[in-house]
Amino acid sequence: MTDSGPQARVSTMPRWFEFFRPLLEVLDDGRTWQKRDMERAIIKRVGLSQAEIEETLGSGQPRALNRIGWATSALRRAKAIESPARAHFRITDTGRQLLALHPGPIPEPAVYAIPAYSEYVPIKGRRAAHADVTTPDLDDADPDELISSGVQLVAQETSATLLQRLKESDPYDFERVVRTLLVRMGYGKDGKMTPLTGSGDGGLDGVIDRDELGLSKIYVQAKRYAEATIGRPKIQEFVGALATRGANVGVFFTTSSFTAEAVDAATRVPQEIALVDGARLTALMMRHKVGVQVARTIELLKVDEDFFAGE
Template identity: 50%
Template structure:
């Protein structure tokens, strides 16, 4: 596997947080004081009870949700299905006798198997199947899934994105250099650097003065960003001399800022160099370019959309 593909497919750091069902016990332990708890207070107290570190509390899902709070949410949902907790008011929770029994019977902790022994939860599963018109087939319960459903969805989306990213770089390398230069300008336009009029354009040609595109940041072109686009093959890393040449081209244009984009990677020397110069030069390598193309919908399209619904509490008030 090439360095670029490995970089594109680099897995995210593995979370050290407990799985969602491991939050059920500390959640009930907090509620065991018999008081009613607001959702926000219960979440924070559960994090404390579970001993979640400061770093663990700020782990984020790609959607922007806090991973720990998302898992507590699924634990709350499962306990509610089993009637181990009640919701006497909106966003307010309280332990039930079923919840107390669950804690007493499983002092060392419990998981999905113990939850599925509770009659209320056993009754809940076939009801879901009937609602879906699947009385003859077992319904899949959230509690029967070991992973957090939200994280499974997002992991699937990330897997599709990673596959698309590798394919994007491959396709860009197969195209004519002119096509690649225009694709880079298209990305910068979609990012908003050329304003609503998308004032970015490809220059190209032998008389381009060492730059491939320019972005006018205002209608009069008083502020400009110059672009260099290098369609490098697999294993060809952009070195410091190429960046120095681009910086020289910027000086020839009287410009102080530029973007150097490649389908490959940048050497350490190249990256160190841009940190030392007064010019503002941004380096975008293949993995970053693919990420931006996906985010701003350049060269990709939405294949399928899934909708996740929940009860609208406002409707029932």
């Protein structure tokens, strides 16, 4: 329910991270659960009252499902649970270890400390983001600050989830994402990227027109490397592949990140090279609405002082 006014009732529902344990306990039977069935089982295990079940956010979404969703996302990023199929989940060995190590409630830091979680969210950003969710200082923050903080947190969550999906995708899907992004950014004479195949491609995945007239070309490499970082050798290979094509412009996309030596190497070659790591890629996807959609638009009203001033 959405309460307002000075007598508004504060929700007694467990906070989102307090759903970690019941969620893992539901999945601990070893089965693969369909999302809706899993949510019902979690609500039953927690023992929410009918009033709590009926609570909604301003968007109309049930508060319980929203909090379960945040817990699900965090545990999935930590690889404590996995999704073998769309809207289906099952526990992993990491999830079972969490249950074994924490007989009571599973604290947030225990999930954040899992190395897999840090693959998607930088430590500084993770702490700042979840500080706003768990302990918002309503007395010190004005409404605009609270709204901005919430928007920033959702953006961070979306970016992290996007990167996770990209790392889980197969090479062909990753190339499709890159191709779609480049077209959305305005590249391509015919709105398409031509794939490069055969032994002579040198690892390059495609070529796209830089402008609608097709006066110049951009050669593209899109790779989901298993390494956490991409070093100088990979950049040198990329430059060599461009040289065999007589290409002057290239873009290297990856879900990983580039070392300082790799970035330096890209600036010391005659070709014009852009390096797009996982963080920059997800930022571009969000800016150009690739793989994301607008979930809600909020209209905020304020008093028109000019109207009351008679102007």
